Amino acid sequence: xxxxxxxxxxxxxxxxxxxxxxxxxxxxxxxxxxxxxxxxxxxxxxxxxxxxxxxxxxxxxxxxxxxxxxxxxxxxxxxxxxxxxxxxxxxxxxxxxxxxxxxxxxxxxxxxxxxxxxxxxxxxxxxxxxxxxxxxxxxxxxxxxxxxxxxxxxxxxxxxxxxxxxxxxxxxxxxxxxxxxxxxxxxxxxxxxxxxxxxxxxxxxxxxxxxxxxxxxxxxxxxxxxxxxxxxxxxxxxxxxxxxxxxxxxxxxxxxxxxxxxxxxxxxxxxxxxxxxxxxxxxxxxxxxxxxxxxxxxxxxxxxxxxxxxxxxxxxxxxxxxxxxxxxxx
Amino acid sequence: xxxxxxxxxxxxxxxxxxxxxxxxxxxxxxxxxxxxxxxxxxxxxxxxxxxxxxxxxxxxxxxxxxxxxxxxxxxxxxxxxxxxxxxxxxxxxxxxxxxxxxxxxxxxxxxxxxxxxxxxxxxxxxxxxxxxxxxxxxxxxxxxxxxxxxxxxxxxxxxxxxxxxxxxxxxxxxxxxxxxxxxxxxxxxxxxxxxxxxxxxxxxxxxxxxxxxxxxxxxxxxxxxxxxxxxxxxxxxxxx
Numbered sequence: 213x214x215x216x217x218x219x220x221x222x223x224x225x226x227x228x229x230x231x232x233x234x235x236x237x238x239x240x241x242x243x244x245x246x247x248x249x250x251x252x253x254x255x256x257x258x259x260x261x262x263x264x265x266x267x268x269x270x271x272x273x274x275x276x277x278x279x280x281x282x283x284x285x286x287x288x289x290x291x292x293x294x295x296x297x298x299x300x301x302x303x304x305x306x307x308x309x310x311x312x313x314x315x316x317x318x319x320x321x322x323x324x325x326x327x328x329x330x331x332x333x334x335x336x337x338x339x340x341x342x343x344x345x346x347x348x349x350x351x352x353x354x355x356x357x358x359x360x361x362x363x364x365x366x367x368x369x370x371x372x373x374x375x376x377x378x379x380x381x382x383x384x385x386x387x388x389x390x391x392x393x394x395x396x397x398x399x400x401x402x403x404x405x406x407x408x409x410x411x412x413x414x415x416x417x418x419x420x421x422x423x424x425x426x427x428x429x430x431x432x433x434x435x436x437x438x439x440x441x442x443x444x445x446x447x448x449x450x451x452x453x454x455x456x457x458x459x460x461x462x463x464x465x466x467x468x469x470x471x472x473x474x475x476x477x478x479x480x481x482x483x484x485x486x487x488x489x490x491x492x493x494x495x496x497x498x499x500x501x502x503x504x505x506x507x508x509x510x511x512x513x514x515x516x517x518x519x520x521x522x523x524x525x526x527x528x529x530x531x532x533x534x535x536x537x538x539x540x541x542x
Numbered sequence: 543x544x545x546x547x548x549x550x551x552x553x554x555x556x557x558x559x560x561x562x563x564x565x566x567x568x569x570x571x572x573x574x575x576x577x578x579x580x581x582x583x584x585x586x587x588x589x590x591x592x593x594x595x596x597x598x599x600x601x602x603x604x605x606x607x608x609x610x611x612x613x614x615x616x617x618x619x620x621x622x623x624x625x626x627x628x629x630x631x632x633x634x635x636x637x638x639x640x641x642x643x644x645x646x647x648x649x650x651x652x653x654x655x656x657x658x659x660x661x662x663x664x665x666x667x668x669x670x671x672x673x674x675x676x677x678x679x680x681x682x683x684x685x686x687x688x689x690x691x692x693x694x695x696x697x698x699x700x701x702x703x704x705x706x707x708x709x710x711x712x713x714x715x716x717x718x719x720x721x722x723x724x725x726x727x728x729x730x731x732x733x734x735x736x737x738x739x740x741x742x743x744x745x746x747x748x749x750x751x752x753x754x755x756x757x758x759x760x761x762x763x764x765x766x767x768x769x770x771x772x773x774x775x776x777x778x779x780x781x782x
Contacts, residue, residue, distance in 0.1 A: 262630050263629075263630065264626070264629070264630070264782075284632075284634070287630060287631060287632045288632045290630070292627070292630040292631075294623055294626065294627055294630075296622075296623050297622070297623060297627075298622065298623035298624050298626055298627025298628075299622075299624065299627065300552070300556055300619070300622075300624055301618070301622060302556050302559050302560060303552065303556060307552065307555070310548075311548055311549065311552045312631060314544055314545060314548035314549075315545050315548070315631045315632045315633050316632060354627075358631075358632075
């Protein structure tokens with residue numbers, strides 16, 4: 213029995229289907245990242261699993277239980293981190309942890325957990341005095357205080373600094389080593405790549421693709437070369453030299469429909485050298501998750517408001533070519 | 543029981559930590575009672591002002607805790623997702639409701655202790671007091687006002703709840719027979735005031751504590767409000 217099982221889930225808000233026939237499974241000891249742009253239906257999916265929303269169609273099971281019908285039996289066994297805190301503004305970290313600890317029969321030790329999320333220095337601060345990253349870490353601790361078998365973490369690293377992210381990732385890995393099933397949502401591809409065993413990419417309420425980060429990054433990446441160079445190169449001329457289709461996927465990002473043989477790579481670098489052009493990066497045989505994501509979400513014609521790894525937000529103005537048809541220019 | 547008590551402890555702790563809540567539930571009733579007992583400017587009749595004011599201020603104390611304080615706290619708990627978050631813990635809704643009730647009862651008990659001590663110090667004349675009548679009125683009043691508070695908190699945005707609860711508090715302070723006798727109000731307003739929970743609660747407390755006799759209407763009004771507002775709140779309460 214999978215720890216989390218979603219079969220054909222549909223959730224509508226009015227006539228809009230926020231989640232449309234979505235299916236996924238996650239096992240104990242596995243970290244599943246639900247990845248997608250804002251409004252893709254990630255939170256709706258997770259909140260259905262937490263018992264907040266009733267499916268309009270399909271079925272969800274957590275530890276074999278129905279989150280609404282079997283609420284009383286399920287709640288002691290799951291841990292939840294909501295997107296927006298949900299903590300009393302005037303409460304102090306240890307008070308919050310002790311309160312939540314009292315809800316469970318065999319909770320974790322509040323002091324120890326406070327230390328594990330690195331908040332021992334904040335004993336006197338109230339929730340509203342804490343920074344966004346500190347609040348996220350306390351939220352995570354509250355999700356874990358009941359020693360859950362399944363943890364649902366909605367955007368656990370949003371607004372968290374680099375050190376905080378590292379700490380959260382480490383905690384998530386520890387959980388899965390301990391046999392906990394972790395289902396987290398993120399629109400941060402780097403996050404998914406680093407922490408997840410299974411990535412499910414969703415867009416407009418449906419699964420676009422899924423697999424381990426390694427699988428996703430090698431799929432369809434074997435017969436092409438990707439490289440970064442100044443925008444608006446003469447792709448047609450390069451294509452002629454290489455005798456392959458060359459396409460500028462996004463400004464400064466190119467894809468060559470040719471196997472990454474040493475000869476092809478040498479030809480590419482030679483052409484760049486002839487034209488005195490710098491090479492920003494070169495990837496052969498293995499795409500970054502980012503490329504997979506952009507390819508897949510581009511198909512739907514949407515420009516996703518995603519954050520790429522630890523870098524800048526993408527915005528529509530600066531990447532007008534995202535939705536351009538991906539025909540070769542040879 | 544463990545969950546209920548822990549939740550109740552936190553509710554109480556946070557209530558007493560909020561300055562505006564302490565001002566509303568303790569400072570204002572205490573100051574009103576001592577000030578107007580000594581400065582005889584209110585139309586409280588021929589007797590000493592404290593004899594009229596003490597039961598009225600007790601009614602005010604009940605209203606401020608059960609309605610205003612509860613409404614504001616719950617409104618913000620709803621808006622900030624606290625209630626939602628509690629919904630995915632093993633704490634059940636009956637336990638949450640029980641915890642809030644217990645916290646209100648404890649705050650009211652503290653208020654009553656403070657006000658009774660103050661009343662004695664100011665020389666309130668406890669007539670052939672019927673503590674039972676007064677307590678019965680306080681319980682019904684608490685339920686009626688808490689229902690009203692949750693009705694607002696469960697359906698309005700938090701800031702609207704804040705404004706509405708404070709506005710209602712001021713209005714009922716003036717026409718609820720708490721510091722100004724209902725008999726001093728114009729006829730139409732007086733009739734309306736007697737059908738409101740504040741007027742009815744003041745009536746019962748005056749009757750109980752001064753032996754002045756309580757009208758049957760006041761009890762009926764209190765019971766009706768105590769049934770109607772929790773039912774309305776339960777029917778309209780939105781958790782998110």
